[in-house]
Amino acid sequence: MGAMSRKEKGLWYLGALFIVLYALLPVAWIVSLSFKAESDLANRSFLPTNATGENYSGIFSGDGAELFLPALRNSVIVCLVATVIAVVLAMFAAYAIARLDFPGKRLVLTSALAVAVFPVITMVTPLFNLWRQIGLYDTIPGLVIPYLALTLPISIWTMSAFFRGIPWDMEQAAQVDGATSWQAFRKVIVPLAAPGVFTTAIIAFFIAWNDFVFGISLTSTSRAQPVPAALSSFTGSSYFVQPTGAISAAAVIVTIPVVLLALVFQRRIVAGLTNGAVKG
Amino acid sequence: MSSTTTARAGATAAGPGGRKGKVRATDRARAEARLGWYLAGPAFVILVGVTGYPILQALYESLFSFRLTAPADREFIGLRNYGVILTDSLWWSAMGNTVLITVVTVAVELVIGFALAMVMHKVLGWLRPVVRTAILVPYAVITVVSAYAWQYAFGLTTGFMNAVLPFVGADFDWFANKWTALTVICLSEIWKTTPFISLLLLAGLAQVPDDMLEAAKVDGATARERLFRVTLPNMKASIMVALLFRALDAFRIFDNVYIMTKGAAGTETLSALAYNQTISRLEIGLGSAVSVLLFLCVLVICFIAIKVFGVDLARARGES
Structure with missing residues (x-):
């Protein structure tokens, strides 16, 4: 790239500023909303007149706690379990895809792709019916199983792209240098593969955390309801009060972990989302 | 091993x-x-298992008249559910909304996403990690939260948009009218998913050979010509992949619609329609038929993309 003129450089910096505003303004808005007092919610301005923490105390110890805390627990459990299962299964599959030559390799990748674009609502009707018959409706396993349809395809794709970039020959080289095959695998391959596995886990977790369709359709009580579904069933302190403040506070709480992950692992996530994604 | x-x-x-x-x-x-x-x-x-079984089951259930509130009346009716749906204006209105949302959001996202990718590609130094981190924020924020943020921003009592925007009155209700409600739904969808497109396009931008751009510059091509003659043609594969992925994702839009309007004011989409039939009305037969039709629509989009536009997903994802 040639040297940029000062004017051109300024233009790109302006663009950068735009990106930051674009990304952060809606988040800032919901944060601001979460600090508004009930009487302040309709003040028609971006910022609260008096910041208050009452919405947060409401969802952690007040009326909303009964709904929010179990939902938070359910979300964490369901998403972690669905992510771990998907990543472990995908790790074996991706290893086979990256390293072995076997008939049906393309079939595995194509089905992963097909499942990734599958309209999830199509799974809801039959699962809703079946889960009610076999007692999986409104249970944690009843959510983990359909969540695999969200986490597994992306894990297979992302990890096989990562694994394809690993210089596997180094394993043999280590063996030639006298390492046992286990040592070669542990000392050479594991450190090379670990970042890919880890990044895949984060991306899969994001996707599971984002789910709303299964959460709203396959659960009904705090036994298994995850946060996004619980948000939509929040009620105000009385019938006539909109639960805007409580929803905003809960929304901020569920946003914090994913935004932190995004901030800390920015480089890896960008690589994971684009790695092998496009090769013209 | x-x-x-x-x-x-x-x-x-x-x-x-x-x-x-x-x-x-x-x-x-x-x-x-x-x-x-x-x-x-x-x-x-x-x-x-997790997708094949449900689609076969939905196919089977769609041939019955079956409502969970009246299980004894379950009756085989062949393809009549499909007849009912395809002659109902509700289906066609949902189809229209879904197609409209898909076309509008994907088109807008491609343009904004490309602009954002250009900025991320060009900006250097300490700003580079800053923009790349910022762009991940909407990607990480869950769709339901985005839906609430946009709904409240435009809301009649909670919002500040009516006060900020010069062309609407203070008591303008965005969610009472189909077109304005769809606008807000699209805004939330666009905000949340543009980062994904722009990251895919950024990867494509990185593949455009720099010396080719230099050569074009030396030959006297303007910035505009370089963009349309060199950069974009070299990114064709990544643009196509981003387009197909996003189109299929937009086509199943549900979260934003459910949170903002629940399908009221004529904003129902196909996914919302399937949900309402199954979960709200417990019409398993009709809901299954809607689900099957939605699945067929996705197949048709894939078929068109792959056969007509020649999108090679396997190759584009680096596997061949």
């Missing part, structure tokens, strides 16, 4: 050998195939 490496090395070593070598090679190929399926099999079985 290492046994395959040695097995492979052995196979190539024995490759050009005589008859005996050939037999050993196929044995090894067979062993490799078996190992491949042992490793990839469980993931494959689950993939097929």
